[in-house]
Amino acid sequence: MNENINETVIRLEHIGMIYKTGAINYEALKDINLTIRKGEFFSIMGASGSGKSTLMNILGCLDKPTFGKYFLEDEDVSTLSKDRLAEIRNKKIGFVFQGFNLIQRLSVIENVELPLFYAGLTHKEANIEAKKALRLVDIPENKENNFPNQISGGEQQRVAIARAIVHNASIIMADEPTGNLDSVRSNELMSFFKKINAERNATIILVTHEPDVAAFAKKHITVKDGHIVDN
Amino acid sequence: MKFPILLDVQSAFKTFARNKARSFLTTLGIIIGVASVIATVSIGQGASASVQDAINAMGSNLLIILPGSSNLGGVQTGFGELPTLTLQDAEAIRKLPAVKTDAANIRMNEQVIWRGNNWGASVLGTSSTFPVIRKWPVTKGEFFDKQQVDTAANVAVIGTTVATQLFGLMNPVGHIVLIHNVPFKIIGELKSIGFNAFGQDQDDLVTVPITTMMEKIAGISWVNIIMVSAKSKKDTEIAQNQITALLRQKHHIPPHKPNDFYIRNLTQIAQTASSSAQIFTILLAAVAAVSLLVGGIGIMNIMLVSVTERTKEIGIRMAVGAKKNDILKQFLIESSVLSLFGGVLGIGLGIGISDLISVISPLHTILTIEPILISIVFSVAVGVFFGFYPAYKASNLNPVEALRYE
Ligand SMILES: Nc1ncnc2c1ncn2[C@@H]1O[C@H](COP(=O)(O)OP(=O)(O)O)[C@@H](O)[C@H]1O
Numbered sequence: 090m091n092e093n094i095n096e097t098v099i100r101l102e103h104i105g106m107i108y109k110t111g112a113i114n115y116e117a118l119k120d121i122n123l124t125i126r127k128g129e130f131f132s133i134m135g136a137s138g139s140g141k142s143t144l145m146n147i148l149g150c151l152d153k154p155t156f157g158k159y160f161l162e163d164e165d166v167s168t169l170s171k172d173r174l175a176e177i178r179n180k181k182i183g184f185v186f187q188g189f190n191l192i193q194r195l196s197v198i199e200n201v202e203l204p205l206f207y208a209g210l211t212h213k214e215a216n217i218e219a220k221k222a223l224r225l226v227d228i229p230e231n232k233e234n235n236f237p238n239q240i241s242g243g244e245q246q247r248v249a250i251a252r253a254i255v256h257n258a259s260i261i262m263a264d265e266p267t268g269n270l271d272s273v274r275s276n277e278l279m280s281f282f283k284k285i286n287a288e289r290n291a292t293i294i295l296v297t298h299e300p301d302v303a304a305f306a307k308k309h310i311t312v313k314d315g316h317i318v319d320n
Numbered sequence: 321m322k323f324p325i326l327l328d329v330q331s332a333f334k335t336f337a338r339n340k341a342r343s344f345l346t347t348l349g350i351i352i353g354v355a356s357v358i359a360t361v362s363i364g365q366g367a368s369a370s371v372q373d374a375i376n377a378m379g380s381n382l383l384i385i386l387p388g389s390s391n392l393g394g395v396q397t398g399f400g401e402l403p404t405l406t407l408q409d410a411e412a413i414r415k416l417p418a419v420k421t422d423a424a425n426i427r428m429n430e431q432v433i434w435r436g437n438n439w440g441a442s443v444l445g446t447s448s449t450f451p452v453i454r455k456w457p458v459t460k461g462e463f464f465d466k467q468q469v470d471t472a473a474n475v476a477v478i479g480t481t482v483a484t485q486l487f488g489l490m491n492p493v494g495h496i497v498l499i500h501n502v503p504f505k506i507i508g509e510l511k512s513i514g515f516n517a518f519g520q521d522q523d524d525l526v527t528v529p530i531t532t533m534m535e536k537i538a539g540i541s542w543v544n545i546i547m548v549s550a551k552s553k554k555d556t557e558i559a560q561n562q563i564t565a566l567l568r569q570k571h572h573i574p575p576h577k578p579n580d581f582y583i584r585n586l587t588q589i590a591q592t593a594s595s596s597a598q599i600f601t602i603l604l605a606a607v608a609a610v611s612l613l614v615g616g617i618g619i620m621n622i623m624l625v626s627v628t629e630r631t632k633e634i635g636i637r638m639a640v641g642a643k644k645n646d647i648l649k650q651f652l653i654e655s656s657v658l659s660l661f662g663g664v665l666g667i668g669l670g671i672g673i674s675d676l677i678s679v680i681s682p683l684h685t686i687l688t689i690e691p692i693l694i695s696i697v698f699s700v701a702v703g704v705f706f707g708f709y710p711a712y713k714a715s716n717l718n719p720v721e722a723l724r725y726e
């Protein structure tokens with residue numbers, strides 16, 4: 090299908106993460122090695138407290154690992170500054186959070202425009218792109234200026250997706266996105282991930298502890314006590 | 321720092337619109353601070369202008385020569401009571417090149433009587449040049465001329481207060497009044513000029529020729545004061561030097577002896593008075609500015625609350641690509657807009673207070689654009705200064721922790 094199908098997008102080498110809480114050091118990740126290729130639909134499973142979110146935060150460039158190297162599209166990002174990481178998140182990664190995480194003070198369209206403003210687009214350009222993304226997730230024009238609390242839960246979910254894909258991120262990351270959803274909405278969300286995975290060849294990384302949800306992915310790993318265990 | 325400023329400003333306004341009461345209370349400190357700066361400065365500038373006006377009203381380029389010695393501790397026997405200045409001095413001074421005109425004065429308080437009416441007024445013996453030097457025209461009749469002064473005529477020109485007290489609504493011109501038991505014919509009435517800066521009624525005045533005053537009322541051969549009008553503002557200092565030289569020569573003062581007169585330059589006095597009014601204004605404004613700082617602390621307080629409340633929002637913004645400076649800028653703009661808003665309301669309130677003061681009190685207030693502009697700049701500066709710590713705190717949040725905040 091795609092000539093880049095085998096291109097490595099993410100490579101983790103001996104990643105370790107230690108949380109320091111006062112005098113106590115907690116080793117949340119131990120010697121993680123992982124390769125994710127372009128266009129993969131990837132799930133990370135594991136029990137609560139096993140280290141999934143810790144791993145996801147490192148993958149999403151929201152946090153830096155204590156040890157090891159992280160190559161994102163061949164760039165070593167494990168040593169970059171906070172601002173450089175912000176730039177990488179802005180350009181390459183779209184997040185779908187549990188509970189959507191829309192900014193309540195901003196209208197639907199302003200929420201979707203946000204990543205584009207930080208990317209330096211003008212208001213006009215951002216507006217055009219945001220409208221496109223909203224149409225893609227079936228949010229009609231007359232709801233663009235509503236605030237998140239004025240639209241339904243399903244619509245909020247779609248706005249959150251629009252924000253994640255508005256700048257054509259090559260990687261979509263979602264940490265337990267279905268955690269608060271009923272099965273209908275959860276299926277709707279997963280179908281959407283499947284769709285952009287197929288249509289845009291976007292890499293999808295999904296953290297979940299629900300096997301039904303993980304079943305949408307094509308590749309799986311399981312984390313247990315900070316280790317990756319093979320399925 | 322790519323996020324457009326205009327959007328931050330817009331977003332700041334939205335935040336305040338959602339929390340109207342809180343935003344208003346937060347800016348109250350700034351509002352009161354700016355309003356008190358504006359009001360005090362307007363009082364100070366009004367006072368400064370009043371001093372200027374009062375001195376200008378006394379005549380331009382005016383020099384006042386008094387008997388006595390300034391470097392011996394001023395007039396030791398009381399205002400103008402040393403017998404060192406004479407009419408002859410005044411006449412000689414008039415001929416100096418830098419001098420336009422002069423008037424020699426003697427002032428005394430006397431009863432003025434017309435039929436049964438009796439009024440205590442300030443009686444001023446002066447020269448025919450008085451209306452010119454004091455810029456004080458006659459509205460009815462006319463002022464006495466040089467010939468009437470030379471012949472010590474029994475004529476008087478009265479101020480409006482004296483006219484009203486003695487004659488009511490009648491025209492006083494042509495009537496005979498008694499001053500010090502000497503009959504004087506009223507030949508004119510001076511224009512009403514009201515109170516001076518010291519609260520004295522300047523219209524409570526009777527002017528008579530200086531010669532008549534000396535011979536028939538005071539019984540003295542010297543004058544209290546000689547007022548000189550220099551040809552121009554620049555000439556006041558030249559005139560001062562020429563008069564000093566002339567009087568020293570006429571009074572036969574040897575070189576090592578001090579002057580037996582002294583000269584006050586009203587231009588200099590005006591400058592001193594207005595600069596001390598300015599210092600006074602600055603002091604008042606500085607005191608008022610302290611409340612601006614207190615207002616700034618109020619802003620800092622509420623911005624810290626706001627940063628905490630919006631931790632999650634900050635996390636989301638960081639996750640989608642906001643850098644430290646983007647967050648810093650957002651909150652700095654928010655605090656500046658907040659204090660600017662307070663500043664604008666404060667200016668409105670200050671203008672209102674300043675107008676009210678000028679209406680309900682005898683103080684005269686003046687508002688220029690400078691204190692308004694300075695207040696605007698200052699309130700934005702307060703917002704930036706006191707908003708910096710909360711904004712810095714926000715920009716240093718860890719995105720993971722901020723996102724986890726509920
Ligand atoms: N900021 C932190 N400080 C200290 N310990 C943490 C922190 N974040 C997570 N942990 C600990 O690390 C372990 C893994 O957490 P996490 O990655 O959130 O697990 P999961 O997402 O799989 O439930 C847990 O024991 C958790 O308590």
Ligand SMILES: [Mg+2]
Nearest residue numbers: 141142143264
């Ligand atoms: Mg988790």
